[in-house]
Amino acid sequence: MTEPDPQTDVPTVDESGFPVAEMTTSPGGPVSDASAPPPDAADLVYASQWKLMGRRFCKHKLALVGTGILLVFYVVAAFCEFFAPNDPTERDATLILAPPQSIRFVDEEGKFHFRPFVYGYRMEVNPETWQRVYTPDPEKRYDLVFFPKGEPYRLWNLIPMQRRLFGSTEGRVLLLGTDTLGRDVLSRIMFGARISLTIGLIGVVLTFCIGITLGGIAGYFGGFTDHAIQRLIEVLICIPQLPLWMVLSAALPGHWSALRMYFGITLILSFLGWTGLARVVRGKFLSLRNEDFVVAARLSGTGEVQIIFRHMVPSFMSHIIASATLAVPGMILGETALSFLGIGLRPPVISWGVLLQQAQNFQSVAMAPWLLYPGLFVIIVVLAFNVVGDGLRDAADPYAE
Amino acid sequence: MFNYIARRILLMIPTLVAISMLIFFLIQLPPGDAITSRLAQLQAEGSEISEEAIAALRARFYLDDPVHVQYLRWVGGFFRGDLGYSVVHEQPVSTLVGDRLGYTMLIAVGSVLFTWVIAFPLGFYSAIRQYSTSDYVFTIFAFLGMATPNFLLALVLMYLGHTYFGISVGGLISPEFMGQPYSFAKLVDLLKHIWIPMVVVGTAGTAGLVRILRANLLDELQKPYVITARAKGLKSLNLIFKYPVRIAINPFISTVGWMLPAIFSGDAIVGVVLNLPTIGPLLLESLMTQDMYLAGSILLIMSALTVFGTLVSDLLLAAIDPRIRYD
């Protein structure tokens, strides 16, 4: 960290020293300078803080990796029709509970192929156990290619397309095996990502709105309002989260359509989540309320609303965003938990929770463990969100190096 | 001090009243009511039901009273030790919840202990060896524990426990010990089973605690008094244990309060996966059969315990940490 920031034109934070830059750029810091920042400095303050934050975030390599992973996941979720090698609803009676296919370069005869391929399966039913046994069939060699032409489909139910990212023109590629109806687990995970990942995001946006509004009201106005909202938060925090979610989702009408159910669950997940955020916001408001720059704004006749949104909110927005990021994994886990219990989303909707619910039995752990793959993806995403959230929080913390 | 305690206890009352009102509102939400469930049950036995019979059933369970009367009756019962009445089971809720609550609390206490036992050394070590390989490894494990869905961990542990340790699948006691009087062997059997829910419920909270402990300890270690002590040549470990740890450990006590809701949440899902005789599965069952009074009572019990837990941990904290002001 040696390159000076050209825009803010302030000395870089010294490794050991006190962050001098913070004192003038971040109103959230321990401002000791009595003179109020000039009114036209607001923009500069605003921009520089984000810049600073971004730079600090970039130093956090783990968080960058997490960001990368999340980006990949969200891109796949957004274009899952294109990325999924198979139609997630395509069934096959001869490929029920087939294990994942290995990607190979060397064929049965030991010959190396530059183009990777998979072997199709030959199914036999064991007459003794009725178990379907799959053996790779060297006769069925499916070369893996990029952009193969397959069954026509519609991206976002709108754009007719025929090519997918990868796959084979000769047969179905099942990299993560199949489920009880012979459907491709990988494709289902990709489609499930669309539901599971967006539920977290939409939920957090809702949480964000409620949290900022109520927290802001409490913190800014104080007094009775503050007291009432504080008590409300206390009440909500005392009710165990999952049981409360369970009660709420049991209250959703059973005959709701898939889309309404989806929004219902999202609403439920944000029903409790806002409390934490509201507390943070309230704390920030309380500490900022008597800061010099706020007092100055008030004295110069700025309206309350403008003070809040022009001066106060931007000053701790970064912090809030970090908190919000850390709230996403809870929502994703919440959706999986509810669906797993059978009171969240339900088939034919594909979400990670629904996929896991279908794999919740002992049989699948023992005989078809690949059905638990959605769980692995949940772990990866939750980890990534935590790492990114941590990175953001560190970056937003003016005390950080 | 006395004033502080009195005020805290007094503050509990409005909180509990508000919680009970909220819960009562929630259990009124689902379509249909307990009678619908009872009807379904009678049908399962092959009978048909007349309109008068339904009206009579409704009257018996006071379902035609105004809502506020129903609420007062429900809440009033709690003061008399009457936790309500399950229409589907035709049994008092206290009978249904009784033993299950005991097991839930056992798992809760076990999980808290597990969390402490794991989190303290991890957090402590991570703090004094900041950025070392072990710090990273511990952090990763703590993160993994947080990221793994409870039910998945429970399912996998149940499978591993069964395959490699021969633990019977599900439940807290092996079938051969069920109904036997308590003995050492039965206790061992119970311990063989109960570690899975304890670990599963505990891991979720461990990550948070490790990180808080680590951060607090790091904060303390930077304080001038530590540096001064160090400069004066005090032995490192002694020094750390004497002051910074004592302060950094505060979250361990304050967590007791906020860990309870997390544990109830964990129990709700782990109990379902592992078929534990705890209140979580009972809650799910009551929701499935729309036995909403049972569900509401369970939720209220959980919340009340949480409120109580928070109170205890606050008081403990106040007793231990002299810096807390009582006003």
Next chain:
Amino acid sequence: MPIQKKNPAQKPGVPRHRKKRSKRHSHGALKAVLVLAGIFWGLDQLFQRVGSSPDRIVDMQRRSEMNPPTNPDGSIPADSWPAEWFEAPRKASEMGITAFSESPMLAERRAAGDLPPLEERLCDDPIVIHPYEKPGRHGGTAALENARDLNPPEGLLRPDPEVRRVFPNFAESVEVSDDGRVYTITLRKGLRWSDGHPHTSEDYRFYFEDVYLNPELNPAMGPPFIGAEIRIIDELTFEYAWEDPQPYFHHHLALDSIFYARPAHFLKEFHAAYVDPEELNARARQFGFRDWIGFFGAMNSGRHGRNVMNRPVMQAFVLTRIDLQMEAFERNPFYSKVDPEGRQLPYIDRLEVHTGLDEEVIAARAGTGAFTFAASSLRTSDIPMFKIGESAGNHETFIWNRIQGADVLIQMNFTTEDEGLRNIFRDLRFRKALSLAIDRDEINEMIYFGRATPSQVTVSPFSVFFEEEFARAYADHDPAEAARLLDEMGVVDQNGDGRRNRPDGRPLNITLEWHAMETPKQETMELVTAHWRQIGIDINLRQVSGSLQSARTMGNMMDMTLWHADRTTDMVFPVQPWWFVPIHRGWESSMWPLWAEWYRSGGESGEEPIPEMLEVIGWWDDFRTNMDENRRIELGKKILAAQAENLWGIGTVSLAPQPVVVSTRLRNVPTRGYWGWDSRRSLPYFTESWYLREAQAE
């Protein structure tokens, strides 16, 4: 409060460390990718091994075959069971048995003075049960997942293994008057409840007059007793009498009569007609009940085959303990049946029922041989797991058949409020199209390992009412014809979204609400909805709780729903032809809530059925009161032919394979049988004669 920083802000460490850290992290992205790839590769290797696990079943002496002989129509050959099971049981005197023996467990209790001698406990001339293999031995404890599996709800009569005919059980005889209006029942002399109190006509009177006719206790009047009265002749003889002839009342006596007798001497103490209501209510409150009704209900409850501890019963086992995870039963010392060598039945001393477990855990435990007998909660899809688990040598998996005429029955509501939908449902072409669009072979292959029988819903193939054409009606897969039929009736895709619209142009939105129970409904519907999507019919699936299904049926709010078509045997079809005649609405059937209401109210409320259905109702009214058996068979076939023609309901497959996991120690269990509501699961297969080999007398 002290300032506690919740955010573990990373404090600057020693520079040396930090440099190291940033270096380490410069390859972070690469590492993450490598780690992920490694995880997937490792799992892949692991799963490859699991998926192709070879046949590991050890060779052991098997009783059953995986692919047992089956009749062409999917039914079980009648010689799968002893010929004696198709006859009335013989009595000890007829068999020349004079000496009886008892379980050592009871001998001990008798020696301790707890019990009278065996001869006084047995009835005067006990019946002899013919065992499936050979006479067994006393003793042992059976671990179960459901008490009723070994303690079925036996009553006055008992059905045969094919659930077609009835034979005496607790009744010495049941006489029907020629006009079918009076049933005279004679109880065996000397029968006793499990507490030793005599079992007499009074117990039947008590149930009928004090429980059944008490509107507070019994809000629901079941059909068999509507308009009936009970007449007590003497201690052992009583009559049920009706205004109308009742050709089939003995079927109820075979399946439901466990409920018709209540231990009066025990229950009167809790009944307001026999003790002071004030006092009783006070006592009820003491136990946490609201009033005596709940209290009595709890003491009387026979719900789900569960009992109150130590309440006198007539069944083979008495509930003696309830724990959180277990219910324990002990043999009924007064059970009045013996084996051909004079041993008092049942053979087994104790039952331990694992309670509070869900299907998944039950399946897992069954697969590891934890149960002596398990079937109630086992799923067809888990059969390979049970078979593979046999390698431990603890259990065997028998394949029984589910007795359902359709494992999943698709029902549409002919009286739905939505007029457009109602007209579509009532159009025969629509129902034909839906049925023809279903690929029953695929369902059979994917869900039932190809071992069920693809069929339209109708009665069981071994029923006297069965005709092959009933089972074949519109059961072939013909999506082209289905599409043609829909086009013809004007249900076509008008806006090009791939989904058909109603004739009036509105989207054809149909919601199918279903409750998960017993048969693989979810898997089946995933396939059926896919089949229907192929012909442009896109329906919404909603899983609902049983109570919601019930409530929405009662409120006539369902479009479509599912049930399993049980009640298709000769025993139950003639009394509850619910899928074929609109006489019932409830969670099982929401095909016609308003028609059923119309029928039950005698035309006062509800809605008059369509003419085709009125004709069916006419046949039914004749059928249920006609004493001429040939005429009844004719009428029954007419009712079923009307179903085959009109497709009131749509079936998928029948006689599905049902896994029955049996401990290798448990003997005398038939390797084949019909499992389901009609047979009350194990009721016809003489569970009291099942025994544990090499059982240690505990």
